[in-house]
Amino acid sequence: MVETIEWTPDGVVMIDQTRLPRETVYVTCRTYVEVADAIKTMIIRGAPAIGVAAAMGVALGVMEDADFDTVCDTLARTRPTAVNLFWAIDRMKALKASLAGAPRAQLIERMTAEAKQIKLEDVAICEAIGRNGAALVPDGKTVLTHCNAGALATAGYGTALGVIRAAVAAGKQIDVFADETRPFLQGARLTAWELDQDGIPTTLITDNMAGHFLRSGRIGCVVVGADRIAANGDVANKIGTYSVAVLARENHVPFYVAAPISTLDLTLSSGDLIPIEQRPAAEVTQVFGVPVAPEGIRVENPAFDVTPAAYVTAIITERGVARAPYNQSLRELMKQA
Numbered sequence: 001m002v003e004t005i006e007w008t009p010d011g012v013v014m015i016d017q018t019r020l021p022r023e024t025v026y027v028t029c030r031t032y033v034e035v036a037d038a039i040k041t042m043i044i045r046g047a048p049a050i051g052v053a054a055a056m057g058v059a060l061g062v063m064e065d066a067d068f069d070t071v072c073d074t075l076a077r078t079r080p081t082a083v084n085l086f087w088a089i090d091r092m093k094a095l096k097a098s099l100a101g102a103p104r105a106q107l108i109e110r111m112t113a114e115a116k117q118i119k120l121e122d123v124a125i126c127e128a129i130g131r132n133g134a135a136l137v138p139d140g141k142t143v144l145t146h147c148n149a150g151a152l153a154t155a156g157y158g159t160a161l162g163v164i165r166a167a168v169a170a171g172k173q174i175d176v177f178a179d180e181t182r183p184f185l186q187g188a189r190l191t192a193w194e195l196d197q198d199g200i201p202t203t204l205i206t207d208n209m210a211g212h213f214l215r216s217g218r219i220g221c222v223v224v225g226a227d228r229i230a231a232n233g234d235v236a237n238k239i240g241t242y243s244v245a246v247l248a249r250e251n252h253v254p255f256y257v258a259a260p261i262s263t264l265d266l267t268l269s270s271g272d273l274i275p276i277e278q279r280p281a282a283e284v285t286q287v288f289g290v291p292v293a294p295e296g297i298r299v300e301n302p303a304f305d306v307t308p309a310a311y312v313t314a315i316i317t318e319r320g321v322a323r324a325p326y327n328q329s330l331r332e333l334m335k336q337a
């Protein structure tokens with residue numbers, strides 16, 4: 001499996017996800033501003049992965065002796081929807097506060113160790129999500145996924161793809177349908193590539209084919225990741241997830257969300273309060289720089305949508321599987337240490 005992000009003596013090294021699958025290129029961020037730019041430009045993307053990147057960015061900022069609030073604010077302003085970004089920055093802030101008055105060398109040592117620890121924990125969390133979710137995947141069927149919630153979207157193994165990997169490891173005969181995920185094509189470029197590398201049988205479909213295949217009886221379940229989950233179980237995830245969830249419900253196909261506890265935002269009572277990132281029009285009007293629409297056409301490009309909890313069969317976390325009523329089940333999982 002590829003290394004998504006790594007702390008090295010030269011800086012934070014990331015695989016450039018804007019160039020996959022055509023080129024496997026690594027980018028080295030030597031400053032916190034370069035990490036912030038990498039998050040903003042989607043060199044690294046996926047909720048848990050940008051959390052790890054932000055933590056490493058904070059550690060770089062401390063090494064640079066930059067103003068701490070400026071470092072945290074710069075990283076926090078990169079992308080608004082995935083709560084893991086803010087969760088990771090808050091964790092680094094709390095550690096910094098606990099080290100008030102510590103010698104600079106100790107501060108650097110502890111902050112870099114914490115960022116590396118967040119990465120290590122994320123891999124273990126994804127493996128636990130995989131173990132908890134594998135039993136839900138029907139043997140001998142196809143699993144539909146949307147966007148990329150794989151090793152590339154995390155520090156390794158993945159959330160939704162972690163569930164698929166664990167089901168395969170448990171000996172289940174499954175194959176995967178990957179939605180291409182317009183406009184950024186995370187499904188075509190990243191999920192299809194990642195699963196192919198692992199030898200997991202994968203079929204790429206365009207987003208508008210999902211209903212057709214959900215109706216066919218071939219799809220045993222849908223598994224997707226999440227960027228933020230509200231207290232009532234509403235799920236923000238890549239644009240198009242909501243349509244898949246409604247089509248899954250209509251066709252009696254279970255719709256599972258796989259996400260770490262750090263994706264829960266119980267401060268928000270409903271998904272309507274989740275900030276939705278709006279991305280540049282060019283992502284819609286062009287494909288790899290080639291115009292596919294009339295010049296000057298009005299465009300909307302929300303990067304995420306919210307799937308109401310009513311469409312979510314279960315939320316698979318590292319601490320167990322939550323089901324409705326989510327106000328209760330998510331709070332119980334959150335309380336577990």
Ligand code: MRU
Nearest residue numbers: 045046047147149153225226238
């Ligand atoms: O815009 P992206 O590529 O960062 O969006 C990613 C997703 O929507 C993923 O499904 C989500 O972050 C979960 S990743 C484990």
